[in-house]
Amino acid sequence: MSSATSVTDPAIEPIVFRWHEAEITAIAPVTPHVKSVRLRCGLAESYRAGQHVDVRLTAEDGYQAQRSYSVASAQDGSGTLELMIEALPDGEVSGWFSHCAEIGDRVELRGPIGGSFSWDGSDGGPLLLGGGGSGVVPLLAMLRRRAQNWREIPAALIYSARTRAEAIAVAELERLAEADPNFSLHLATTREPGGKRIDAPLVADALARIGSPGKVFLCGSNRFVAAASDLILAQGVAPGLIRTERFGA
Amino acid sequence: MVTRGFVGRRQPPETGARLPPGQYLTDDFPILQIGPNPTVDMATWRFTLREGSRPIKAWSWAEFEALPRTTWHGDIHCVTKWSKFDTTWEGVSFDDILADAGIAAPTGYLLAESHDDYTTNVPVADLVGGRALVATRYEGQPIHPDHGGPARLFVPHLYFWKSAKWVKGLRFTQTDTAGFWELRGYHMYGDPWREQRYIGD
Ligand SMILES: Cc1cc2nc3c(=O)[nH]c(=O)nc-3n(C[C@H](O)[C@H](O)[C@H](O)COP(=O)(O)OP(=O)(O)OC[C@H]3O[C@@H](n4cnc5c(N)ncnc54)[C@H](O)[C@@H]3O)c2cc1C
Numbered sequence: 346m347s348s349a350t351s352v353t354d355p356a357i358e359p360i361v362f363r364w365h366e367a368e369i370t371a372i373a374p375v376t377p378h379v380k381s382v383r384l385r386c387g388l389a390e391s392y393r394a395g396q397h398v399d400v401r402l403t404a405e406d407g408y409q410a411q412r413s414y415s416v417a418s419a420q421d422g423s424g425t426l427e428l429m430i431e432a433l434p435d436g437e438v439s440g441w442f443s444h445c446a447e448i449g450d451r452v453e454l455r456g457p458i459g460g461s462f463s464w465d466g467s468d469g470g471p472l473l474l475g476g477g478g479s480g481v482v483p484l485l486a487m488l489r490r491r492a493q494n495w496r497e498i499p500a501a502l503i504y505s506a507r508t509r510a511e512a513i514a515v516a517e518l519e520r521l522a523e524a525d526p527n528f529s530l531h532l533a534t535t536r537e538p539g540g541k542r543i544d545a546p547l548v549a550d551a552l553a554r555i556g557s558p559g560k561v562f563l564c565g566s567n568r569f570v571a572a573a574s575d576l577i578l579a580q581g582v583a584p585g586l587i588r589t590e591r592f593g594a
Numbered sequence: 595m596v597t598r599g600f601v602g603r604r605q606p607p608e609t610g611a612r613l614p615p616g617q618y619l620t621d622d623f624p625i626l627q628i629g630p631n632p633t634v635d636m637a638t639w640r641f642t643l644r645e646g647s648r649p650i651k652a653w654s655w656a657e658f659e660a661l662p663r664t665t666w667h668g669d670i671h672c673v674t675k676w677s678k679f680d681t682t683w684e685g686v687s688f689d690d691i692l693a694d695a696g697i698a699a700p701t702g703y704l705l706a707e708s709h710d711d712y713t714t715n716v717p718v719a720d721l722v723g724g725r726a727l728v729a730t731r732y733e734g735q736p737i738h739p740d741h742g743g744p745a746r747l748f749v750p751h752l753y754f755w756k757s758a759k760w761v762k763g764l765r766f767t768q769t770d771t772a773g774f775w776e777l778r779g780y781h782m783y784g785d786p787w788r789e790q791r792y793i794g795d
Contacts (some may be wrong), residue, residue, distance in 0.1 A: 402600040404602045438617070458779065
């Protein structure tokens with residue numbers, strides 16, 4: 346710290362981020378391009394759904410690369426957290442996770458980062474969630490948190506994926522939607538016969554299921570987030586309710 | 595701590611020397627913000643300089659566009675790890691804003707304030723001497739709303755979250771006062787070359 350600080354909002358506690366060693370305890374494919382990675386680390390019991398961690402990999406000669414990944418799991422007392430990492434062609438960090446990582450390997454994590462894009466039951470609802478591709482990961486954490494303790498809070502997930510096979514955790518989400526009358530899933534697949542992009546009727550349907558939202562979280566590519574915010578604003582939702590996170594171009 | 599099997603994709607030496615630690619080079623222009631783009635009405639747009647809550651001077655869009663222009667060319671660095679090389683920005687330097695207001699900076703710190711209620715703090719010393727603009731053009735064109743147009747603060751030697759998008763004014767403060775991200779764990783200063791991403795770095 347180089348300068349004096351005076352924090353104006355006492356409700357927000359100062360946070361110190363340090364690197365934690367983390368050990369991979371499980372790896373499993375989630376879709377053809379996405380792997381679930383479970384990590385045991387000191388951060389596992391101290392994050393809010395929606396937050397992300399920075400992951401740092403170090404080569405033999407000291408070269409390092411860092412990237413951000415949203416946490417997919419809700420805290421569950423296991424001492425581990427789950428990331429879901431999509432393999433990008435030639436991706437420096439995602440490539441290591443998809444082609445090389447094994448149980449027992451160690452990486453470093455720090456966080457949790459991203460307080461404004463996070464939710465817990467006490468923040469209330471109804472919750473309108475919109476995810477594109479791997480942008481669904483932080484929303485999955487919110488839905489898992491809600492399913493632990495807050496099922497009375499109405500929630501709808503608008504989820505845009507290329508195909509059903511590429512939709513992350515789709516079976517879990519469908520099971521939840523069947524079992525829980527307060528949760529509805531609105532899946533749009535863009536690269537399948539009969540598929541489509543999210544549109545005004547889809548968004549109107551999601552809003553009709555939950556009523557007037559108290560919190561809106563949108564995450565995905567720039568294009569997805571821009572399209573989803575425009576559609577939601579067009580339904581009369583106040584801009585101040587919407588929080589966005591973008592994973593890249 | 596070495597990660598088994600990680601080799602990494604090295605940058606060519608000339609690129610590596612221009613990249614601050616922990617950054618990688620991108621050709622796109624990623625977008626990060628807390629909510630949707632705010633609607634900014636050019637007819638009522640004002641850029642306001644304040645000391646605490648007291649307004650010092652405000653400019654309409656036409657008045658602001660009539661101020662002397664400065665062009666800046668170089669590299670920008672985002673705390674989310676991307677850097678972009680050889681960008682060109684044009685706008686009004688902080689020095690020219692102060693000169694037009696007929697003042698010297700009344701305090702050592704300020705908060706940039708945006709149309710989406712975003713704020714970020716910057717020491718005045720980092721804005722003077724031609725080091726910062728209120729930018730209105732990127733690569734010769736009006737700044738696209740996705741990148742903070744019509745006007746954004748532009749402080750290229752700090753991480754890009756300090757270059758507040760959709761800026762509507764600058765507020766001088768008595769002390770260095772944390773803004774939106776600084777309250778949420780980001781570094782108070784944000785020097786990419788010292789890798790000051792988060793509090794304690
Ligand atoms: C807040 C946040 C949360 C995120 N959460 C997740 C998440 O939950 N899951 C997830 O999968 N991702 C997430 N991301 C994205 C993630 O941080 C990485 O950006 C992503 O994994 C790519 O990193 P990489 O090192 O694998 O790819 P990079 O090496 O950074 O490459 C990215 C792309 O650019 C191309 N590229 C890179 N360099 C070059 C070059 N020199 N020449 C040509 N092409 C090049 C690559 O081919 C690749 O397709 C998140 C991002 C943010 C900001």
